[in-house]
Amino acid sequence: MISRVEWIVCERTSRWASALRMALAADETPHELREMRHFAEINAELAGRPITLAAFEVRRDNFAEVLAWLPRVRQQFSQVRFIGLIDGSLVDDQAVVGEALLEAGVTLVTTSPRRLEAICRLVRHQTSQAGEIAENSPLVDQLWAALPWQTG
């Protein structure tokens, strides 16, 4: 049974999202990558949809905001895994920023849209997990969930 996986990328432009779409384009499982521009949108999206993966851009000008926001959102949505996308504005401090992000609770950090292998592995892992969860749900739920043209 194929499960469609929805996930979030929050960034100022579409730089990371474009690279991720391209990196995952060959996958058989359909991914729905939703683009956000601010953390408040991530919170609203996580509250309203069964999303288990959220990536966000970390820049010098939003680093303090990230470190304040991340522990709170992790507590609120404990089933979600977060990925830090470290922007070029932090190029001189990647190591210390990466350590702080991991300590704050991200599962992965990456420093370039050219280094997405680990993220792609994580997305595929989440996809297979979603499939397993779906297979363990009641038969009738699986049937209804498999029907095409779902609304909402």
Add this chain to the structure above:
Amino acid sequence: MGESRNLPHPLPRTWSRPILAARLEPTSPPTTSVTTLLDASSRPTYAVDARRQVVYCNAALANWLGMEPERIVGRSVEYHSEPAATGSTKPGSAAALTDLCPPPQALAGTFTKGTVGCVGRSGRLVHRRAEFIPLAADQSAGGVLVLLAENDMSPQELATELTDEPAADELHRVIRRFRRNQAAEFAIETLLGTSAGIRKVRAQVAAAAASAANVLVCGQRGTGREHVARAIHYQAKDDAGKLVPIDCEVASEESIQRACESLRGPIGAKHRHTLLLLNLERLPQPLQAQIRAVPSSGSLQARLVVTLTVDTHSPEREASLPLVDQQLLAAISTITIDLPPLAERIADLPLLSQFFLEAENRTSAKQVGSLRADVLDQLALYRWPGGLDELRGVIAAAHTAATSHEITLADLPTVIHHAVMAAAMPQRKPEKIVLDELLESIERKVVTRALEQSGGNKSAAAELLGMTRPRLYRRLVQLGLVTEAKQAAEELP
């Protein structure tokens, strides 16, 4: 941290570098005069050697920190560290030292001005202006003498100082503030409750934080395993070092190797790093073998704190343990903390519910004061398979639904009402289904959706369904979605 410039520094000529450097070697004769001068100074003063260990402090510094000089000298300080300003760290504890580290540029030989903070005698975080005087031109050879101002900075002075700081120092300050907040967030006091189970957990966490032993934290889903593991790290009485978490479910050989590399340091360093392994049972066996080698790795200055998902009060616990390498289990379970499930600490439910309710108030314009007693009674009848996470979600939903200043039964999610009602009833036999009817209902739903998708156009709907238009008509009649008369009328040219 502040401005940097090259020497000449503002010391009197008599305090030349060789003399000060000599103080760092206790056998040199000239130390007495320098020590006497510095000891008598009303400005808090200390010296840090190249390994970032405090090698000297005067009485004014000891007084400012509220600690005996003997407890200060010999301690190491790290630029990443942070003094805790919460109730979790008492003034005068060793953690008060953690902001004393000179900035990297001073250790590298450049005179620097900046600020130093500590948890003062009042228990509040206070700052003083500082001058960092390098005692050698490069980091490997010498140390740094630090002279603090006589008085604490006002909040306004501190704010002005911070607006002028270089970008790297701003980043450093952000991380320090984050770590301070984390220490407060994961204080032992946040392990709420008065039940015997949670009181035992608090005592174990305090003991684990005070020791350097590896710790295994076991519990069901939603018992707060990660929170407890982080509390152990952040409440360490010695200088807490780095916390490097690994999510075992998605860990790779490379990520474990990278984490271990980041924790290597000189043997004998006093700071205590933590390698936190989350949900060890999900780590593939080959990687468990890799982890097993970690504690015996000489230069790795870290202890392991590991969380394991088990049913703590069921025979199945033994069944879940084969997922973990037994040698690894023996190495990490020096201290084992079993977390009680929420259903077994119902006495804590009112306190926990109120805590989560107030957390919702903090993030919402709506303010709800309390939960009615009958609501707490209802919550106590539920088994809470999702533990604290589920309770948080239920309280959040009730907060959203609430229309008055308190949570009522009507505000609780229906799943709670249904589960409580179901628990009160005897178990029923599985419901039978009629397969033909179920399949027909699914077909009817799919055909209806296809018609909706195609805006009522039957040719388009037939194409979506991969059948011919006449066949779709026949199915529509069979499913009772159109009458035969209507079909005949629509089929006329």
